[in-house]
């Protein structure tokens with residue numbers, strides 16, 4: 244049966260959820276990280292570190308009420324900005340606010356701005372992400388390498404990492420909308436999603452497109468993205484996911500995205516078994532990670548202005564590129 248159902252049962256989804264023939268989880272070397280079904284791209288994870296949601300809430304509230312700080316922060320990454328607020332005026336976009344950080348971008352934040360943001364929880368948030376990066380990224384790459392049948396570490400040497408905070412605020416252009424984050428597949432290798440206890444995240448059943456399974460609000464999950472699919476020759480499946488909003492309920496999440504090095508050719512790693520034929524341009528290594536990130540970045544990733552219809556066509560465009 245589909246990986247998603249097995250995975251979510253593994254994450255102790257309420258027993259009212261229909262159970263199918265659930266395979267036993269595969270044990271991996273690090274006992275705190277479990278692959279939840281064969282071919283699964285969803286890994287259960289019980290981190291010792293809790294995301295600092297009180298600080299995350301404070302940072303969003305501070306930036307929303309201090310436009311001069313918002314502008315200074317966005318000026319440190321003029322290409323796309325850091326604090327994304329399209330939901331304040333665009334009722335058709337994802338109804339959420341986003342803060343997109345990365346170790347590279349953080350190094351460009353001047354000391355005086357950093358000092359001003361420190362009081363709003365910024366340092367605590369960065370320390371949390373740095374700690375997750377140091378503690379969990381390598382073991383999860385090892386777990387996924389076992390699934391892929393090839394060493395993924397070799398494609399992840401430079402630390403192409405992004406940190407994202409999401410605020411599914413009650414105060415947006417369309418407060419009644421249930422669209423928190425439209426259905427999409429992350430571009431990178433994997434994403435670790437920390438949630439504040441509020442439900443809303445849903446995953447699509449791999450074998451039943453259109454069937455969405457809610458993830459418990461307090462689960463921490465690891466989902467694979469498109470780069471994992473390609474590097475593993477299709478052994479690893481990506482998980483489409485979305486966030487539904489409950490009007491009047493605020494939800495916060497913290498996501499760490501891991502992607503391959505920008506100069507890596509986006510093709511199956513040597514030695515992997517090709518489980519599903521990939522397109523000629525993928526097999527011949529015409530595309531590199533940097534290009535793919537750029538194209539995705541102009542669309543869903545980092546661009547919450549996208550409307551639902553565009554997001555759906557983006558996933559099908561990528562499928563054409565990958566599968567041919």
Ligand SMILES: O=C(O)CCC(=O)C(=O)O
Nearest residue numbers: 409424436444486496498
């Ligand atoms: O907020 C969440 O739980 C998930 C967000 C997400 O999927 C993303 O930002 O790519």
Ligand SMILES: [Fe+2]
Nearest residue numbers: 427428429484
């Ligand atoms: Fe995502």
